[in-house]
Amino acid sequence: MSSSNNLQDLPKHYDPSETEDKWYSFWEKNNYFHSEPDDRESFTVVIPPPNVTGVLHMGHMLNNTIQDVLVRRARMKGYNTCWVPGTDHASIATEAKVVQKLRKQGIKKSDLSRDEFMKHAWEWTDEHGGIILQQLRKLGASCDWQRTRFTLEDELYESVIDCFIELYDRGHIYRGQRMVNWDPAAQTALSDEEVIHKEVQSKLYHVKYPIKDSDEFITIATTRPETILADTAVCVNPEDKRYTHLVGKKAIIPMINREVEIISDEYVDKEYGSGCLKITPAHDQNDYEIGVKHGLEIIDMLNADGTVAEVAEHYVGKDRFEARKLIIKDLKEQELLVKVEEMANKVGYSERTDAVIEPRLSLQWFCKMDELSKPALDNVMNDEIQFHPAKFKNSYTHWMENIRDWCISRQLWWGHRIPAWYYGEDEEDYVIARTAEEALQKAKEKSGNSGLTEADIKQDEDVLDTWFSSWLWPMSVFDPDFIKNKKGSKELEYYYPTQDLVTAPEIMFFWVARMIMAGYAFADEKPFSNVYYHGIVRDEQRRKMSKSLGNSPDPLKLIEKYGADGTRVGMLFASPAGNDLLFDESLCEQGRNFSNKIWNAYRFLTMNMEKGVEYSPTTEIDQNNVADKWMMGRIQSTLREMEDDFSKYRLNEALKKIYSLIWDDFCDWYIEVSKANEYGKNMPKENLERALGFFEMLMKMLHPFMPFISEEIWQRIQKRSADEALTISSWPEIQDKAFENSVSLFKTVQDQISSVRNIQAEMNLSPKADLNIIIKPKNADLANQLRSAEWIYRKLLPVESISFDVDADKPKASAASVVAGSEIYVPLEGLIDLDKERERIQKEIDRLEGFLKGVEKKLSNEGFVNNAPDDVVEKERQKKADAETNLEKLTKQLEEFKG
Incomplete structure (x- = not known):
């Protein structure tokens, strides 16, 4: 040795600080975590990329510990193990941090050009990016650090652009005016999956809408009274006899006195509320569809930051929630507010900024999901891709069967810029291209105007949803050119599909489902074989651990x-x-x-x-x-x-x-x-x-x-x-x-030794008192086996003599127990004062009998049983059961000692 x-x-106590950095440096120095294709079977895992400017939190700790356990075991089992680390550029989160930093310096984003802002963003990323990857080393994560990727690095950037162009050419991507989820804090559209619906206590405001040239009015209930400023119709059910005489007449919008038509549509539920709806096509998905159907005017009364726009004419520049308070105050003064009700209401919040989402009509880029989602659903249902635990297939199925087109454009600068170039005034005057030179040539061909110059074309200002880049992650980290080349490299063929994805169920739809779609869309193959969904880290009150709640320990301090x-x-x-x-x-x-x-x-x-x-x-x-x-x-x-x-x-x-x-x-x-x-x-x-x-x-x-x-x-x-x-x-x-028989035999020996030790403790025997142990095995074969292990009894117990006799009788005044069908006797004469022990036992029996009478008296009292709390009664019953058990045990002991 x-x-x-x-x-x-060897110090007396183990000191992790003396070993952890030493061995991690040793592993890295010897390149043990790096993988290159060879003739072994691969075992590939891609890390769910944390935000580039993030730091290690408890969720990361759990997720990466699980991955590391799987990877280290696979490495030891002989697989060519490749665990790819990396970070995500996180458009919304990172841009928000950069904007916040600039604001502290007295700089507004609006005062900067795109290039100037991007310079600040890259400086922030260079300063903070990668910190979390260093922290993962402290945890022991055995990633292939030589393969570290970043979703916004040049090669992966090009891969995302290739993806957009390919999907556009296939007819899966389109540009259109649609109702979107708008985040006023980040000032960008969000996908449905980026909206968290929380049940909150809201108010339902009942407002009078006067009928033109009449003393009548219609009462309409709304939780968002500020949107009254953008109403362009009032709608009733055509079969609602209460209002059929009003259809075709004009209602007057409160506060602004705009005249709008009263229309009818089957969509309106006669039984809900007053049976009347205010129609605000620019600020509600259902209202928008009714507006399109009936050719209604569309008025957008909110600016991008959630303040009231000039078109609203009232409360201009006020924050939407401030405007809500003001309009309620004014409605009261004009006696147009009928009543206010408290109600539980599900409200959408931004997953990133926690701002209340506004439904907003906006011109955005969308990805069609109908064709892309089919193989992604089928291959989870047939277990080609297995979910662990399998219960998560249910929520996955529900989401995939009800999937809507994906809004993939974001009104940000930090991210993959949409490769669309505009050359005219019409919405359709655009081309899709990788470069300005290619775009100019396409624009000339599409417009028929050969005189166009680069000054006449302009690239779309928006970037792509962060998840649009990370859905390529299992493929692009190995071969960024796989879409452009229409064929994967040898490395991609070797490592793809990956084996295990470890993630939290909360990003099942953000990321997991979309990676599966991308895998079948671009590689005609699953991206991974197994998805393990671990739980969320919560505190003792079952709250999710977070910095904002202050209930999360610092992972690095835990490690320290x-x-x-x-x-x-x-x-x-x-x-x-x-x-x-x-x-x-x-x-x-x-x-x-x-x-x-x-x-x-x-x-x-x-x-x-x-x-x-x-x-x-x-x-x-x-x-x-x-x-x-x-x-x-x-x-x-x-x-x-x-x-x-x-x-x-x-x-x-x-x-x-x-x-x-x-x-x-x-x-x-x-x-x-x-x-x-x-x-x-x-x-x-x-x-x-x-x-x-x-x-x-x-x-x-x-x-x-x-x-x-x-x-x-x-x-x-x-x-x-x-x-x-x-x-x-x-x-x-x-x-x-x-060795199964030996395991079974040793288990019997363990149990019998433990039983003798229990007797020693119960009888207060000196640990050094030599025992004469008699074991009566249930059969002769077991007796012979136990004799072969006699040395173990003698080593672990103070044994004067021990016998294994199937015909043994129980000695007088001995303690006894039964273990796995064998009886164990330990004679006590000479080890304890039997008279004193009998006296002690009798006193304890007398005490217990008196105690038991008191408990039984209480339980026989119907008043107590019927009126006392259930848990109090149950405690008394448990006392009775425990006393009876102990009495039975002591009575048996006393009888044995009398013998």
Whole structure:
């Protein structure tokens, strides 16, 4: 063994700060995480790219810990493992941060040219970008850092433009005036998936609309009274007899006195509210459709920032919510406000800025979803792509079957600029091209005007939705030119499709569904085989952890406090497959304690080494040693169980199994039975070598979960070459079930020893008191097997004599128990004062009988049972049951001692 195994090199406590940076640098220096295509089977994972200017949060911690466990295990199982890291340019979030920074400097975005703003944006990205990738190294993420990608880098930029052009040429992309979700804070359109609907307490305002040349009026209810300024009609159901006489007449819009026609349409629900609707085509999807159907005027009364536009004539420049208060005040003064009701209402909020969304009519670019979504739905339903847990197929199916065209344009500058070029006044006067030169040539051909110059064409100012770039991620990271070339490179063919995608269900529609669509659209192949949806990290009150709530710990501080391994264990212990994680920092402490347990176990083994003696770890089993066969059998059964857990993405279950195997089986039992028989003597050399061999296997099984301490211990167990590493060693092979009988026998021995220890504790016997143990096995075959393990009883119990006799009778005054069909007797005469013990037992029986009478009296009182709270009554019943159980036990003991 190497000299590093000397005790003086091992501190008493494990210090992660002494190992984590050391081993991560070692792994990187030796290029263990880098992959190049070869003749091995690939195992590919692409990281869900975090925002380029983001920092590590608890969701990232969980997501990347899970990925790293899967990747490290696959690497050890012999796959050519490629985990591609990278970051997303995050159009809305990043631009908002840059705008905020400029505002602090007294600079408005509107004062800058596009090029000037982009310079600031790149400076921000260069300053903050990549921080999170450095932080992931602290977690132990074994990414192929040489393959790091950024969605806005030049090659991937071109790939996104190729994607747009290809889809446009296929007829999937179009430009049109549609109702969109408008974010007044970011001042951009959003897709449906970027809108979060929250149930909030709202007000429903009932407003009078006078009828022209009449004393009549119609009462209309609205939650958005500010949009009254853009009403262009009042609508009723044609079969509603209350209002048929008004159809065709004019209603007068309150406040602004605009005359609008009263129309009829089957869309109106006669039973809802007053049965009348105000129609505001520019600010409601349904109103827009009615407006188009009836040829109504469209008035957009809001500016891009959510303030009232000049066309509204009133409250111009006021914020929409301020205008709401003012219009209600004025309606009251003019006696046009009938009443105000409180109501629960679902309101759309921007997923990025948390601003209330405004439905707004806008000219945008859209991607048709009907054809693209079909293979993406079919291949999840037929399990070509498997969801884990499978329950998420239901929500996926519902969304895909009701999918709407995707609004892909964003009114931002940071992002992939839409490759559309305009050359005339008409909406159709545009061409799609990669460059200005190509656009000019196409514009000349389309317009028939050969005199056009570059000064006559202008590129679209909008950029593409961030998700429009990241839906290409599993393909473009390997071959950015795959769309342009109509064929993938050898590298893309080798690594694609990827194997596992690990993500949160909250981006199922943003990203997962769209990657599946893109995979079949451009590669005619699934992007991944499995999608594992982990839960959301929540606090003890079940709130999602976030900086804004202040309920999220700093992941880096957790790592500093508990070590990366301890923190990873804490995260995984709290994370049942597919369910939300209720984070509890004490679980990280448990992970740190586990690190110390492992360290102390290895330290104990080194203390048993003789100076100058070479030890060769081995897993060669002594066939006469039931403990060796049991330990190997437990390792093998755990490997099989972990294999099943990994196939079902039950990583926390797999971790619990290796945790128990190391802590309970190896440390608390195997090491104990392998010690020297005499106190103060070192463990026999052959025992120590087998213990080290088993420990080596255990570190391999542990490595995906706790990479740092497992590498540290593994490197110490025996001499290694300079470039050897646990992280690239082979995963233990699953052997046959030859040791199952030994596992069963040892389990019986464990249970019987534990039973004797319980007797020692219950009878207050001195731990050093020699026992005469009689075990009456259920059959002769078991008796013979137990005799072969007699040395274990003698090593772990203070035994004067022990017998295994199927015909044994129970001795007088003995404690007894039954374990797995075998009876165990421990004679107590000479170990305790039987008279005093009988006296003690009788007193306890008397006390319990008195207590029981009191409880029974209370429960027989109908007044108490009928009037007391249910939990109080239930507690009394439990007291009665516990007292009866204890009485029965004590009575039996007293009877035994009388014998």
